Amino acid sequence: MAIVELNNVSKHYGDKGPGAVEDFNLRTRDGEFIVLVGPSGCGKTTTMRMIAGLEQNTGGDILFNEQEMSGVPAKHRDIAMVFQSYALYPHMSVHDNMAFSLKLKKIDKTEIKQRVEAAAKILGIEHLLDRKPRALSGGQRQRVALGRAIVREPQVFLMDEPLSNLDARLRVEMRAEIVKLHRRLKVTTFYVTHDQVEAMTMGERIVVMNAGHIQQVGTPDELYDSPDNMFVAGFIGTPSMNFIKMRRHGEQLQGTDASLALEPWLKDKVPEGEELWVGIRPEHLRTVDDSRHTREGIRLRGKIEVIEPLGAVSLIQLKTGEHRITTQLEGRPRLALDQELELVSDMSRLHYFGLDERNLTVNAPAAEEAASLQGHQE
Ligand SMILES: Nc1ncnc2c1ncn2[C@@H]1O[C@H](COP(=O)(O)OP(=O)(O)OP(=O)(O)O)[C@@H](O)[C@H]1O
Ligand SMILES: [Mg+2]
Incomplete structure (x- = not known):
């Protein structure tokens, strides 16, 4: 060998x-x-x-x-x-x-x-x-x-x-x-x-x-x-991760379709007024009535454009104001085309990328900071 x-x-x-x-x-x-x-x-x-x-x-x-x-x-x-x-x-x-x-x-x-x-x-x-x-x-x-x-x-x-x-x-x-x-x-x-x-x-x-x-x-x-x-x-995971562009306004991230509380550890990395990408995997978006949320992150509302039942799961494509969002829901939920649907992802499931497309979590400048980040994510 x-x-x-x-x-x-x-x-x-x-x-x-x-x-x-x-x-x-x-x-x-x-x-x-x-x-x-x-x-x-x-x-x-x-x-x-x-x-x-x-x-x-x-x-x-x-x-x-x-x-x-x-x-x-x-x-x-x-x-x-x-x-x-x-x-x-x-x-x-x-x-x-x-x-x-x-x-x-x-x-x-x-x-x-x-x-x-x-x-x-x-x-x-x-x-x-x-x-x-x-x-x-x-x-x-x-x-x-x-x-x-x-x-x-x-x-x-x-x-x-x-x-x-x-x-x-x-x-x-x-x-x-x-x-x-x-x-x-x-x-x-x-x-x-x-x-x-x-x-x-x-x-x-x-x-x-x-x-x-x-x-x-x-x-x-x-x-x-x-x-x-x-x-x-975007390459690893099917369907691909969704990306939404947002901008920092004070303690909030705001986009055209949604807003979201700014994680404390992001404050130093994202100056006021700066844009970033928020990444959400389809399997981490759930319907709002799903009780399994711990800490609500982002909420997205839109019209259903595509429904793909795959048996164990269904892929749903949603058109929000500016984005097309894919979600993967368990089983075959009773949904119809053109219906309005509201989705939520947990805070801990979100990924953040700078405009240079690098992961803001991974690029933590110091080891101690990285360790404390882990703490925040848990
Ligand atoms: N003999 C060659 N002369 C010039 N360019 C080449 C030669 N062989 C490969 N390339 C180029 O090198 C790059 C990488 O090619 P390579 O065959 O390694 O890709 P790959 O990842 O295996 O792609 P695929 O998934 O299509 O097999 C390509 O842009 C290709 O055009
Ligand atoms: Mg090859």
């Missing part, structure tokens, strides 16, 4: 313009499961290819177990990759596909047999070993691609959107399989997805990227509870 370290890693394809990846910093724990997530083109694949040695980084260093990798070619980095296209050899059986890289390495025949059978057992494909890839379903092919990586017993797994060819149901199933597999093998893994649900359910830590830059690194809970900025706040 390996501790993988990236220090100020960047990749510039041309001389000019922003890089595909800029200043990427991360140190994994041994055996950690890291998810890279972000919108298309944000630099996920480029980062993976640099770790693999398929692409040379133009800045910074990559280390495996404290050893500098820059001069080490891909085949000597002891990694195994699983990509979106499984690229199985069509003329070879499942067994031979899995055994191929071991044969190249001139590994002893009995050992190859052992490793292939052990991997096939883990993945539940023992009965398919004699088949050709064309006689397999998409999910089965995906397992073979995983098996081919497992038999190599690498110190790092790199998986780039390995499930994106599967249908929704199979994805959920395979996602659980990969997590189980990781628990069993404990190989340091980098897993790329643009699906934030996949990221949240699989990652021990998640790296959120946008436009070549890391936005935040954290556990799923950290990203959900304390997003560093509005990009992460």
